[in-house]
Amino acid sequence: MYTSKIDTLLESIRKLLRRGAYPNAQRIIEKMRAADVAYLYRYLNEKEQFAVFKLIDDLDTAAEILSHVDTPTGANILTNLERERGAEILKAMDPDDEVGILEQISEEVREELLSFRSASDTERIEEVFLFPEDSAGRIMNTNFFALNEEITVSEAIRELQKKGEDSTEMVFYVYVVDDRNHLVGICSLRQLLMVPPSTRIHKVMTPDVVSVVPETDQEEVARLVERYDFLAVPVVDQENKMLGIVTVDDVIDVIRHEATEDIMKMVGTGDEYHSRSVLHRARMRMPWLLAAFIGGYIGIQFLKMFDATLEKIVALAYFLPIIIAMGGNIGITSMTIVVRGLATGKIAVQELRKAVLKELGVALLLGILYGAALMVLAYLQFGDVTYLGLVVGTSMLISMLMAAVIGTMMPIILHYLKFDPAVATGPFVTSTVDSLGILVYLGMATVVLMK
Amino acid sequence: MYTSKIDTLLESIRKLLRRGAYPNAQRIIEKMRAADVAYLYRYLNEKEQFAVFKLIDDLDTAAEILSHVDTPTGANILTNLERERGAEILKAMDPDDEVGILEQISEEVREELLSFRSASDTERIEEVFLFPEDSAGRIMNTNFFALNEEITVSEAIRELQKKGEDSTEMVFYVYVVDDRNHLVGICSLRQLLMVPPSTRIHKVMTPDVVSVVPETDQEEVARLVERYDFLAVPVVDQENKMLGIVTVDDVIDVIRHEATEDIMKMVGTGDEYHSRSVLHRARMRMPWLLAAFIGGYIGIQFLKMFDATLEKIVALAYFLPIIIAMGGNIGITSMTIVVRGLATGKIAVQELRKAVLKELGVALLLGILYGAALMVLAYLQFGDVTYLGLVVGTSMLISMLMAAVIGTMMPIILHYLKFDPAVATGPFVTSTVDSLGILVYLGMATVVLMK
Numbered sequence: 036m037y038t039s040k041i042d043t044l045l046e047s048i049r050k051l052l053r054r055g056a057y058p059n060a061q062r063i064i065e066k067m068r069a070a071d072v073a074y075l076y077r078y079l080n081e082k083e084q085f086a087v088f089k090l091i092d093d094l095d096t097a098a099e100i101l102s103h104v105d106t107p108t109g110a111n112i113l114t115n116l117e118r119e120r121g122a123e124i125l126k127a128m129d130p131d132d133e134v135g136i137l138e139q140i141s142e143e144v145r146e147e148l149l150s151f152r153s154a155s156d157t158e159r160i161e162e163v164f165l166f167p168e169d170s171a172g173r174i175m176n177t178n179f180f181a182l183n184e185e186i187t188v189s190e191a192i193r194e195l196q197k198k199g200e201d202s203t204e205m206v207f208y209v210y211v212v213d214d215r216n217h218l219v220g221i222c223s224l225r226q227l228l229m230v231p232p233s234t235r236i237h238k239v240m241t242p243d244v245v246s247v248v249p250e251t252d253q254e255e256v257a258r259l260v261e262r263y264d265f266l267a268v269p270v271v272d273q274e275n276k277m278l279g280i281v282t283v284d285d286v287i288d289v290i291r292h293e294a295t296e297d298i299m300k301m302v303g304t305g306d307e308y309h310s311r312s313v314l315h316r317a318r319m320r321m322p323w324l325l326a327a328f329i330g331g332y333i334g335i336q337f338l339k340m341f342d343a344t345l346e347k348i349v350a351l352a353y354f355l356p357i358i359i360a361m362g363g364n365i366g367i368t369s370m371t372i373v374v375r376g377l378a379t380g381k382i383a384v385q386e387l388r389k390a391v392l393k394e395l396g397v398a399l400l401l402g403i404l405y406g407a408a409l410m411v412l413a414y415l416q417f418g419d420v421t422y423l424g425l426v427v428g429t430s431m432l433i434s435m436l437m438a439a440v441i442g443t444m445m446p447i448i449l450h451y452l453k454f455d456p457a458v459a460t461g462p463f464v465t466s467t468v469d470s471l472g473i474l475v476y477l478g479m480a481t482v483v484l485m486k
Numbered sequence: 487m488y489t490s491k492i493d494t495l496l497e498s499i500r501k502l503l504r505r506g507a508y509p510n511a512q513r514i515i516e517k518m519r520a521a522d523v524a525y526l527y528r529y530l531n532e533k534e535q536f537a538v539f540k541l542i543d544d545l546d547t548a549a550e551i552l553s554h555v556d557t558p559t560g561a562n563i564l565t566n567l568e569r570e571r572g573a574e575i576l577k578a579m580d581p582d583d584e585v586g587i588l589e590q591i592s593e594e595v596r597e598e599l600l601s602f603r604s605a606s607d608t609e610r611i612e613e614v615f616l617f618p619e620d621s622a623g624r625i626m627n628t629n630f631f632a633l634n635e636e637i638t639v640s641e642a643i644r645e646l647q648k649k650g651e652d653s654t655e656m657v658f659y660v661y662v663v664d665d666r667n668h669l670v671g672i673c674s675l676r677q678l679l680m681v682p683p684s685t686r687i688h689k690v691m692t693p694d695v696v697s698v699v700p701e702t703d704q705e706e707v708a709r710l711v712e713r714y715d716f717l718a719v720p721v722v723d724q725e726n727k728m729l730g731i732v733t734v735d736d737v738i739d740v741i742r743h744e745a746t747e748d749i750m751k752m753v754g755t756g757d758e759y760h761s762r763s764v765l766h767r768a769r770m771r772m773p774w775l776l777a778a779f780i781g782g783y784i785g786i787q788f789l790k791m792f793d794a795t796l797e798k799i800v801a802l803a804y805f806l807p808i809i810i811a812m813g814g815n816i817g818i819t820s821m822t823i824v825v826r827g828l829a830t831g832k833i834a835v836q837e838l839r840k841a842v843l844k845e846l847g848v849a850l851l852l853g854i855l856y857g858a859a860l861m862v863l864a865y866l867q868f869g870d871v872t873y874l875g876l877v878v879g880t881s882m883l884i885s886m887l888m889a890a891v892i893g894t895m896m897p898i899i900l901h902y903l904k905f906d907p908a909v910a911t912g913p914f915v916t917s918t919v920d921s922l923g924i925l926v927y928l929g930m931a932t933v934v935l936m937k
Binding site: 070073078103195206224228229261266284287290291295298303304314323324328332334338342355360363364380393396400408412461462466 | 738
């Protein structure tokens with residue numbers, strides 16, 4: 036469904052809700068795909084979201100909508116729902132979506148919800164919470180299709196038909212296990228159809244399976260899916276027994292989330308930004324601004340060191356912003372290229388030296404170009420101060436070169452120290468570049484112009 | 487295969503290539519998955535890449551490797567290959583991968599390669615090039631599995647088996663068409679297995695198909711796949727006749743690419759950055775730096791307007807960098823939040839006003855906090871200038887508020903003018919924020935301190 040149609044639907048539903056015409060609203064919603072209802076949720080306020088959700092009688096539809104909305108929205112709806120109904124809906128969800136929502140819910144509500152569930156369900160869910168955040172274990176679906184290697188293709192198809200009756204879950208692959216439940220192969224439905232029905236599946240299966248453990252980072256799983264074009268990756272324990280599968284739709288979420296997270300971290304704010312209040316947002320960004328503030332405060336002290344120079348030649352102050360801006364621009368760009376290159380694997384670790392040298396080369400070319408331009412402009416406008424043009428042009432070039440080095444090296448160093456290269460590199464890069472730029476500029480001005 | 491194993495393999499292959507022990511290198515490579523060989527290519531230089539490629543005899547393996555490497559790498563290998571061999575390898579590739587590589591090749595080489603192909607192949611490929619760049623038509627696979635609605639499930643399975651013999655392509659869905667080839671439904675392999683073999687497939691299929699046209703933007707396709715958790719989306723013409731499918735692996739590439747592109751554009755450099763020379767990179771970034779340069783130059787003029795003020799109170803210059811840095815930080819963060827929010831759909835267009843107000847709220851809180859801090863620090867250090875602290879603190883607050891407005895509004899305005907909100911918003915936001923910050927700061931200083 037395209038955006039224009041969503042807009043019309045949104046208008047109608049809102050109008051009906053306002054008028055209290057719930058049965059009419061219900062009729063519209065029941066005709067929609069669950070994914071489209073979930074999409075609509077982005078445009079509804081909390082009250083409307085909840086009102087729409089109450090209109091959905093069917094458990095499976097409710098479960099599907101809940102698994103399609105943003106997890107904070109889903110958690111919010113679930114928290115406000117009657118506990119027993121909430122527990123039923125959770126049970127109807129895929130295990131991975133269920134965990135995704137329970138992660139976002141307060142511990143108290145979670146326990147209340149789980150009290151309606153069987154001991155084995157509760158145990159399974161609690162086990163998932165033992166896996167590290169952002170690990171494969173947290174997003175794996177424990178609902179997968181595994182068969183013993185000794186059964187025949189016709190038996191396999193019968194199993195598939197049986198399972199089909201109580202599950203709407205998409206079957207991506209058939210996993211083949213031995214008597215001790217060790218994963219020994221993988222088989223597509225199509226492969227099953229290509230051989231005589233009496234063939235044993237270990238004859239059909241592909242034995243060379245790429246698998247991960249539950250502790251594997253989700254981003255690593257995403258990279259495997261991308262590299263091999265898989266639709267799902269099996270998750271196995273240390274003994275190679277199957278625990279679940281991570282499916283491609285979850286991998287897409289990981290990739291989208293990872294990119295946003297990287298960008299947000301680079302500019303100095305946290306993840307999960309959108310659902311937060313103003314106060315919460317301000318608190319998230321405060322520490323990174325502090326980096327900028329401290330950098331600026333150091334800049335004040337540096338400038339103060341050169342007060343004699345500045346007092347004699349006030350024109351020097353005019354060029355502070357441009358020198359800082361050009362350096363900052365180079366620093367941010369170089370940093371972004373390295374951070375993103377590391378994240379996507381476009382820059383291999385072996386190539387980092389080359390990446391730094393290339394950025395330095397770019398900064399040199401651009402620094403000479405714009406440094407010369409500034410020199411000429413400064414000479415034309417402030418020619419009465421001898422050498423002022425030379426000082427500002429050269430300082431800008433040096434500041435840009437330093438920015439390229441700092442911008443590329445800072446994420447690389449973080450990477451080697453096993454930190455996330457994206458974390459707030461932005462504010463640190465710019466404030467370092469700013470302070471050093473001031474030092475070089477006024478240092479040079481003092482030496483050249485004050486003798 | 488994990489990174490550590492890749493490292494070992496890389497070492498061995500390099501050593502063997504250096505020693506000219508090609509048969510040994512060949513033996514190692516033949517044992518690897520094509521996707522792993524392609525992964526290795528990231529770490530090899532051009533000469534090594536080509537040498538490894540020459541070791542691969544099998545046409546399908548060569549085709550698979552070529553479809554897994556980065557398209558610029560693939561294009562480079564293909565350009566250096568003997569034309570006839572190149573044409574054979576291209577023919578063995580999936581149609582969408584083939585087009586992906588041909589896009590990156592010079593027109594001359596492309597024509598030479600296509601001269602070895604049948605008229606119908608050439609026509610098909612040339613038709614694809616008529617679709618806009620970044621459209622679904624460019625990445626669709628014309629190799630899909632469509633069946634007439636009137637045939638039975640057992641016939642469908644027989645067709646599937648027949649097709650299987652000459653294709654390794656993954657079958658995602660069975661597409662159901664009527665007598666005039668109009669797309670009328672979709673069916674998973676599993677659905678086929680769930681009914682008696684004599685059932686006609688129009689009884690099994692899901693009739694409500696989401697499809698796109700070849701002109702649909704790839705990002706729109708990605709959003710549909712994300713919303714509905716599809717494994718593939720059918721591409722149809724205006725008459726609803728099937729032309730091809732866009733598969734989830736290509737969608738993952740689109741999402742990854744889109745995120746990187748957005749980030750790169752925001753900081754002011756082009757896409758496809760990594761494979762470029764230093765000179766080319768410098769040329770790509772030059773125009774965006776010009777925006778920063780012009781902004782800085784305007785800043786110089788603004789500062790010059792206030793030379794009397796600056797000459798009287800040199801200490802004012804000390805605070806220029808911190809006021810600019812804090813404003814710039816707010817501006818870049820606000821901008822990133824809006825650009826990314828628009829791209830991922832986390833910020834709906836209807837919510838933009840709310841997003842601006844929230845950012846303004848955040849800037850107000852942070853501006854009061856850091857403005858007050860700067861006021862106090864300025865008072866402590868430069869208390870001899872009455873009201874200096876007041877001026878710098880207030881200016882910083884105002885500059886941060888302006889930055890929040892400019893940072894959020896600029897991408898929104900670009901969005902409404904149908905421009906890409908990401909394009910170089912960074913340099914424009916920072917230079918606007920810088921110049922206005924200078925104006926406010928020194929304007930206020932002149933009014934308050936110079937009377």
